[in-house]
Amino acid sequence: MHTILFVDDEASILTSLSFSFKRNYNVLTAQDGHSAVRIFQTASTPIHVIVSDQRMPGMLGVELLREVKVISPATMRILLTGYSDLQDVISSVNVGEVFRYVNKPWNIDKLRETINQACQFSDRIQLLRESVAANKTVATSLQPRRETHLLFVEPDMISRNALRALFGGDYTVHLAATAAEAFDILQKKPIAVVTTEAFLEEVDGADFLAIIKEKYPDISTILLTDTQDASLAIRLINEGSLFRYLVKPFRQDELKSSLTLAILQHYSSKENPAPNALSFESPSHQPDVSGQGTSMYDALKSVRERIQQRKTY
Amino acid sequence: MAQPAFPYEDNASKKFQFRYLKRYRDILFYAFLIFFLASGILVMNFLVADSGKKDGEVINIAGRQRMLSEKLSKTIGEIRISALTGKSYENQILELQDIYQEFNSVDNALREGGTVKTSDGKAITIEPLTDDSARAILKKVNGVWNGYKESVHLIIESKPELQDTLLAGSVETMGEELDSLALLQTANFAAGNSEVMLNMMETLTKRLADMASERVNTYQTIQVVGAVLLLILFMMSIWRVGTSLVSQEVEIEKYSKGLESLVVTRTAQLETAQADLVHINENLEQLVEIRTGELKESQAQLIQSEKMASLGQMVAGLAHEINTPLGFVLNNVCELHDVQKGLRQFLDRFVLTHNTMLNGSPADLEQVVVENESTVSALNMAFYEEADQLFDESKEGLNRIKDLVVDLKNFSRLDEAMMKEANLNDALDTTVKIAHNFLKHRVTVVKDYGQLPPVKCYPSQLNQVFLNLITNAAQACEKPDDPHAMGTLTLRTSQESDKVIIEVSDTGVGIAPEHLSRIFEPFFTTKPVGSGTGLGLSIVYKIIEQHGGKISVESAVGKGTTFRIELPLVVQVKRTKLFAEELANTSIHSN
Numbered sequence: 001m002h003t004i005l006f007v008d009d010e011a012s013i014l015t016s017l018s019f020s021f022k023r024n025y026n027v028l029t030a031q032d033g034h035s036a037v038r039i040f041q042t043a044s045t046p047i048h049v050i051v052s053d054q055r056m057p058g059m060l061g062v063e064l065l066r067e068v069k070v071i072s073p074a075t076m077r078i079l080l081t082g083y084s085d086l087q088d089v090i091s092s093v094n095v096g097e098v099f100r101y102v103n104k105p106w107n108i109d110k111l112r113e114t115i116n117q118a119c120q121f122s123d124r125i126q127l128l129r130e131s132v133a134a135n136k137t138v139a140t141s142l143q144p145r146r147e148t149h150l151l152f153v154e155p156d157m158i159s160r161n162a163l164r165a166l167f168g169g170d171y172t173v174h175l176a177a178t179a180a181e182a183f184d185i186l187q188k189k190p191i192a193v194v195t196t197e198a199f200l201e202e203v204d205g206a207d208f209l210a211i212i213k214e215k216y217p218d219i220s221t222i223l224l225t226d227t228q229d230a231s232l233a234i235r236l237i238n239e240g241s242l243f244r245y246l247v248k249p250f251r252q253d254e255l256k257s258s259l260t261l262a263i264l265q266h267y268s269s270k271e272n273p274a275p276n277a278l279s280f281e282s283p284s285h286q287p288d289v290s291g292q293g294t295s296m297y298d299a300l301k302s303v304r305e306r307i308q309q310r311k312t313y
Numbered sequence: 314m315a316q317p318a319f320p321y322e323d324n325a326s327k328k329f330q331f332r333y334l335k336r337y338r339d340i341l342f343y344a345f346l347i348f349f350l351a352s353g354i355l356v357m358n359f360l361v362a363d364s365g366k367k368d369g370e371v372i373n374i375a376g377r378q379r380m381l382s383e384k385l386s387k388t389i390g391e392i393r394i395s396a397l398t399g400k401s402y403e404n405q406i407l408e409l410q411d412i413y414q415e416f417n418s419v420d421n422a423l424r425e426g427g428t429v430k431t432s433d434g435k436a437i438t439i440e441p442l443t444d445d446s447a448r449a450i451l452k453k454v455n456g457v458w459n460g461y462k463e464s465v466h467l468i469i470e471s472k473p474e475l476q477d478t479l480l481a482g483s484v485e486t487m488g489e490e491l492d493s494l495a496l497l498q499t500a501n502f503a504a505g506n507s508e509v510m511l512n513m514m515e516t517l518t519k520r521l522a523d524m525a526s527e528r529v530n531t532y533q534t535i536q537v538v539g540a541v542l543l544l545i546l547f548m549m550s551i552w553r554v555g556t557s558l559v560s561q562e563v564e565i566e567k568y569s570k571g572l573e574s575l576v577v578t579r580t581a582q583l584e585t586a587q588a589d590l591v592h593i594n595e596n597l598e599q600l601v602e603i604r605t606g607e608l609k610e611s612q613a614q615l616i617q618s619e620k621m622a623s624l625g626q627m628v629a630g631l632a633h634e635i636n637t638p639l640g641f642v643l644n645n646v647c648e649l650h651d652v653q654k655g656l657r658q659f660l661d662r663f664v665l666t667h668n669t670m671l672n673g674s675p676a677d678l679e680q681v682v683v684e685n686e687s688t689v690s691a692l693n694m695a696f697y698e699e700a701d702q703l704f705d706e707s708k709e710g711l712n713r714i715k716d717l718v719v720d721l722k723n724f725s726r727l728d729e730a731m732m733k734e735a736n737l738n739d740a741l742d743t744t745v746k747i748a749h750n751f752l753k754h755r756v757t758v759v760k761d762y763g764q765l766p767p768v769k770c771y772p773s774q775l776n777q778v779f780l781n782l783i784t785n786a787a788q789a790c791e792k793p794d795d796p797h798a799m800g801t802l803t804l805r806t807s808q809e810s811d812k813v814i815i816e817v818s819d820t821g822v823g824i825a826p827e828h829l830s831r832i833f834e835p836f837f838t839t840k841p842v843g844s845g846t847g848l849g850l851s852i853v854y855k856i857i858e859q860h861g862g863k864i865s866v867e868s869a870v871g872k873g874t875t876f877r878i879e880l881p882l883v884v885q886v887k888r889t890k891l892f893a894e895e896l897a898n899t900s901i902h903s904n
Binding site: 010012013015016017019020055057058059060063080081082083085103104105106108 | 629630632633634635636637638639640641642643644645647648699700702703706709710750753754796797
C-alpha cells in the first residue's frame with residue numbers, strides 16, 4: 001500500500017481527501033508545511049506522493065516541496081491549489097519541480113488516477129535510485145561541455161543572436177526560428193536541453209514540448225518567454241514536464257544556472273531513464289529515437305489525441 | 314489664411330492723401346497769387362503815401378521860395394524908402410542878406426538837390442526835380458534870379474553911401490560910376506522883377522501840385538487794376554474750390570459707392586468665411602465630442618482597469634476562499650454518492666428481507682439472511698460515522714460559500730445605486746472578510762471600532778475605498794526577503810461631533826516624504842510597471858471628496874502609514890455628477 005501525505009491548512013480538505021483515499025492508501029495529513037517536513041523526517045516507510053496546498057501560513061507549498069525533494073527525492077510532488085497566481089505556478093516549476101499542478105476544486109477521478117500514476121512513478125524512481133546506488137555509476141556532469149548540444153527555439157532574430165553570444169562559447173548551440181526547424185535539428189543532433197518561446201508560429205509551445213518529451217524523454221525543457229499565462233504554465237507542467245519557466249527579460253545568471261541544472265538533469269535521466277508520463281499512460285508508442293520518417297505534424301496530432309484521452313491531470 | 318480682413322484699407326488712405334495734394338495744387342497757386350497781389354497793392358499804397366509826403370515838402374519849399382521872393386522885393390522896397398527918407402536901413406540890409414542866402418540855397422536845392430530848412434526849422438533833404446516842365450520853370454526862375462541876385466548882392470556888398478545913392482539917388486547922379494548904375498538898374502530890376510519871380514514861383518508850385526496829383530492818379534489806377542485782378546483771382550479761386558468740391562463730392566460719392574460694393578463683397582466674403590467658421594466650429598465641436606468621448610472611454614477604461622486590478626487581487630483571494638470549500642464539498646458529494654450507493658445495497662437487502670419475512674417461506678428467509686451475511690460483515694460503521702462528518706463539513710463549506718457570496722454582494726452593493734444610510738463598521742467588516750485571503754498571510758487585523766451612527770453614503774464606493782486602503786496596507790507589510798512576515802493592520806473608527814473618523818494604519822514600509830504629497834495624484838505609483846495603474850488612491854480621494862469628506866495621510870518610513878478619513882454625517886449632495894453616476898455612464902459608453 002502506497003503512502004500519501006496531504007498538506008492543507010483547511011481541515012475539511014484533509015477530511016474529505018482522507019475519506020476519498022484511505023481505503024486504498026495509507027493516508028497521512030498535515031495542516032502546515034513544518035509539520036509536513038517533520039513527518040518526512042520521522043517517516044519509517046517511504047512516502048510516495050505529497051499533495052500540498054500552496055498558500056499556507058508559515059511555509060508556502062512550493063517551499064515545502066523544495067524541501068521534500070531534498071529529503072525524499074522519490075516522492076512525487078503535486079500542488080493542489082485554490083487559485084493559480086502566475087507567480088505561484090512558475091515557482092511550482094522552478095522551485096518545487098512539481099509532478100503535477102492541480103486546481104481546486106478538483107475532479108476526484110482525475111486526482112485518483114494522477115495519484116495512482118504518481119505512486120507507480122515513485123516506485124520506478126525508487127528502483128532506479130537503488131540500482132544506481134548499487135552500481136555506483138554517478139557519471140553526471142562529466143561530459144565535456146562542447147559535446148553538449150543546446151537547442152534554442154526563438155522567433156526573434158535579435159534574441160537568437162543574443163542567446164548564441166551567451167552560450168556559443170561554452171556549448172554547441174543550435175538555433176531555430178520555428179518548431180519545424182527545431183524538429184529537424186532534434187532529429188539530427190543529440191540535443192540535451194531545448195529552450196523555447198511559448199508561442200511559435202505553427203504550434204503551441206506546450207504541444208511542442210509535449211512532443212519533445214514523448215520522442216526524447218531525456219531532453220530537459222526550458223520555457224523562456226515574455227508570455228505570462230498561468231494556464232499555459234500549468235499545461236506545460238502537466239503535459240510538457242517543463243523543467244524551468246523563465247520570464248523575459250531574463251537575468252543572465254538565472255538562465256545560465258537553469259541551463260546548467262537542465263543539462264545535469266538530462267545526463268542523469270539519460271543514464272537512469274525516468275518514466276515519461278504520456279508513454280507511461282499509453283505505452284504503445286515507443287519513442288522513435290532515430291526520428292526518421294516522422295513528421296512533426298504527425299507527432300503533434302498523436303500527442304494531442306493522447307493528451308485528450310488522458311485520465312490524469 | 315493669414316490675409317487681413319480688409320486688404321484695401323491702408324492703400325486707400327495713402328491714395329487719398331496723394332490725391333488731395335494733387336487736387337489742391339492749383340488752388341494753392343491761386344491763393345499765393347492773391348496774396349502776392351494784395352501785398353503789391355499794399356506796397357503801392359505805401360508808395361503813394363510816401364511820394365505824397367515828398368511832393369508836399371517840395372510844394373511847401375516852392376511856396377516858401379515864392380514867399381521869399383515876395384519878401385525880397387518887399388524888403389528892397391523898404392530899403393529904398395528908408396534910403397530916400399534918410400532913415401537907417403542897416404537892419405533891413407541884414408534881413409535882405411538872410412533872404413538872399415536862403416533863396417539861393419533853396420534854388421540850388423530845387424535844381425541840384427540838397428538839404429534845406431523848412432519854415433518850421435526842420436532840415437529836409439530833397440532830390441532834384443526830374444519833371445521837365447518843372448525844371449523849365451526852375452530854369453526861368455534861375456535866369457531871372459541870376460540877374461536879380463547880382464543886383465541884390467551889389468546892394469548888400471556896396472558901401473553905405475553908395476547904398477544911399479543906389480537906393481535913393483537918381484540915375485543921373487550916379488552916372489559917374491558904372492557900378493552904381495548897375496546897382497540902380499538892379500534895384501529897379503529887382504523891383505520890377507519881383508512880380509515876375511512871384512508869378513513864376515506860382516507857376517512852379519502849381520506845376521508841382523499837378524505832378525503830385527498825376528502820380529497819385531497813376532498809383533491809384535494801378536491799385537484799382539490790382540484790386541480788380543485780385544477780385545478776379547478770388548472769384549476764380551472760389552470757382553475752382555467750388556468745382557473741386559463738387560468733383561470731390563462726386564468722387565466721394567463714387568468712392569463711397571465703390572466702398573459700398575466693396576462692403577457688399579466683403580460682407581459676402583465675411584459671410585462665407587463665417588459660414589466656413591461655423592462649419593469648422595461644428596466639426597470642431599464634433600471632434601471635441603468624439604475626443605471627449607474617447608477620453609472618457611479611456612478614462613473609464615483606466616478606472617475600470619484600476620478597479621480590475623484591485624478586483625483582481627480580491628478575486629484571487631475570493632477564488633481561493635471559494636475554491637477551498639468548493640473543493641471539499643464537491644469531493645464530499647462525490648464520496649457521499651458512493652456511500653449512498655452502499656446504503657442502497659443495504660436498503661435493497663432490507664426490503665428483500667422484509668418482503669421475504671412477510672411473504673416468503675422460512676427457507677427463503679434463511680437464504681436471504683445467509684446472503685445478508687456478507688453485506689453486514691462488510692458494514693463499517695465508522696465509515697458511516699465519517700460520512701456524517703462529511704455532511705456536516707459540506708454544510709459548513711456551503712455556508713461559507715454562501716457567506717462569501719453575501720459578503721461579495723454586500724461589498725459591491727450593486728443593487729444600491731442610491732445613497733443609503735450605512736454602518737461603516739459593518740462596511741469595514743465586510744471588506745475585511747472579502748479581503749481575508751489576501752490579508753491572512755500578510756497582516757493581523759486589529760479592530761478598534763467606536764460607536765458609529767449610520768452615515769448616509771454610497772456604501773459600495775466606500776467599500777471600494779476601504780478595500781483599496783486595506784490591501785495597500787497589507788502590501789506595505791510584505792517583505793521581499795521574508796514571505797512569512799506579518800504586519801499589523803489596525804482599523805479604528807470614532808465619532809467626532811458631526812463627523813465620522815476612520816483610520817487605517819499599518820506597520821509596513823511607510824511612504825517616502827517626497828512621495829507623500831503625490832500619492833493621491835492620478836497615475837502616481839511606486840509599484841513596478843504593470844503591477845499598478847496608479848489610480849487607486851486618486852479614486853479613493855475622489856470618492857471621499859464626493860462624499861464631502863477629507864482624507865489625509867501620515868507616514869514614517871520603516872514604521873508604517875496611517876490613512877485618516879473624515880466623513881460628515883450629513884453629506885451635502887454635490888452639484889457635480891457623482892462618481893457612481895459618472896462611472897455608470899462611462900461604462901455604458903465603453904460597452
